[in-house]
Amino acid sequence: LSGEFDIIARCFAPLSASSPDALALKDDVAFLASEGLAITKDLLVEGVHFRAKDPRDLVARKALRVNLSDLAGKGAKPFGYFLGCVWPMAVKEDSIESFARGLGEDQDLFKVALLGGDTTAHRENSAPLIISVTMLGRAQDRITRRNGASIGDDVYVSGTIGDAGLALLVLENALKVSAADKKALVERYQLPVPRLSLGGAILGLATASIDISDGLLADARHIASESSVAIEITAEKIPLSPAAARWLDGEKDRNAAIARLASSGDDYEIFFTASAARRRSIEMAAQVTRTPVARIGSVVKGDGVRLIDVSGALIKTPQLGYDHFKD
């Protein structure tokens, strides 16, 4: 079987050809220009996007947040969503109640409302919970696309990278860290914080942006490919949390370890590019939105993404991102 992106390009992208609003399925949202609406749809599958034992209120909140993050990356302001769930037939009522409670908590935090949806069940008593969220946001006259990066632009990323990937290792007992680090990492995995303020603040400043769900390098590659440029990222400039930095200090091959952090998914930070002339404005946007933003590289001629060390030498990177049909 071809990979997920081949299937989308070959089977589904042609179905979007008649509507410019679909952006050829090459961005994170559709943008209904005449209505000023940005719309995204992400599915979450138990066992793939969350673990069977994750508390249902946290799963609900993550389902909202990964969709909110898509809108954040585009500079749109979310206001409502549609929810579809397929529950196992024998689901306990308190699971659904917990799920709804989680939704309510995040609705209050992010000022969004449930607009509609569909509640169904598998025919099997035990089967994976499936969650489908379609999130709507207002975006006046434009959004920040993936395809605007220019040679010479600076490359930025918000927050810290790789924490959710480490959290998964910790949760699967493949990595041992201190109790405090475990708590910090797992929270990044279970409750990512969509960078909505920053996404709004860099609208009009950033030349291209994307929220990081597949991993820093994989999502940078989407920007490079849609913008027909190459992106160079300096490994040592990638911002790390204290917990990730401690983990890194214990690794023998430091470059390989950074590459691994930059290849793990679920960060939900914003990766973006902006003209070097905008450095001061980007700093201000970061400051007023109280969002840490690091300048980690630059846009250059060519294609693809290169992770380099301080001397400029190429660092070998593992497979880029997750493919639903290949992993």
Place this chain on the structure above:
Amino acid sequence: LSGEFDIIARCFAPLSASSPDALALKDDVAFLASEGLAITKDLLVEGVHFRAKDPRDLVARKALRVNLSDLAGKGAKPFGYFLGCVWPMAVKEDSIESFARGLGEDQDLFKVALLGGDTTAHRENSAPLIISVTMLGRAQDRITRRNGASIGDDVYVSGTIGDAGLALLVLENALKVSAADKKALVERYQLPVPRLSLGGAILGLATASIDISDGLLADARHIASESSVAIEITAEKIPLSPAAARWLDGEKDRNAAIARLASSGDDYEIFFTASAARRRSIEMAAQVTRTPVARIGSVVKGDGVRLIDVSGALIKTPQLGYDHFKD
């Protein structure tokens, strides 16, 4: 466990309270009044909404059509949709190709475009295909709600009732009919035709309407409940296809058999109410849209739905509609 509608009312409806656009989750769509958009979301689960052996192109078309039907019932004009699929990990590429081909055929027929979505896979090689469609339609200043039926209104239904229910019996070898009748019935089950023209033509004429997915009686009950009225339907006036009429002729208890047709799902006809003063206009709407429309009852005081015989006597009806958490 409570039933599907209890869960929605208790757990999910409160989450919609802050947005009037959600219509309190009490209609088939959300209506974004300021954008003039009607939006609906229906999930289809293999083994529940379609059969594992149904051809994938027909499944794709049905997924679009049940969502188109929701918009038809509200008088909105569809233009685009978001699609989320969860495929079994070991899906064959030609299944996805067939699915996409089906989408393409119906996109051409109904003038809608794919706007975005998400393609994912189960972790299991064989697991039920899940399809989530969010369909968008334009609806100038209003839609036909469920809650406008008034005492004294006429009650109408389009097309014919019960064919898809009989088709399921035929497909499961629980009923034998002629080859020609089988073909006609199965087409109704696999390729329902959303009544988009009629839905648009009765906007402003109908006081309430709904597309019939759960069964004539179950969906009539939604109108009765939302409108705080009772609905009386005369069994012999319910329009039947030649195939369904032939089946009925072979049944011993004619009233029970009609009740069964009116309780089976997947008709995707429009059930609606209109003032008796509008009879001529409704006839014209049916004529210009070339849609068969039958007047089958009236709106009366009280609550619930009553199926009556020609003498006015109550006909006993089976369980109303399908409950995902109870069947």
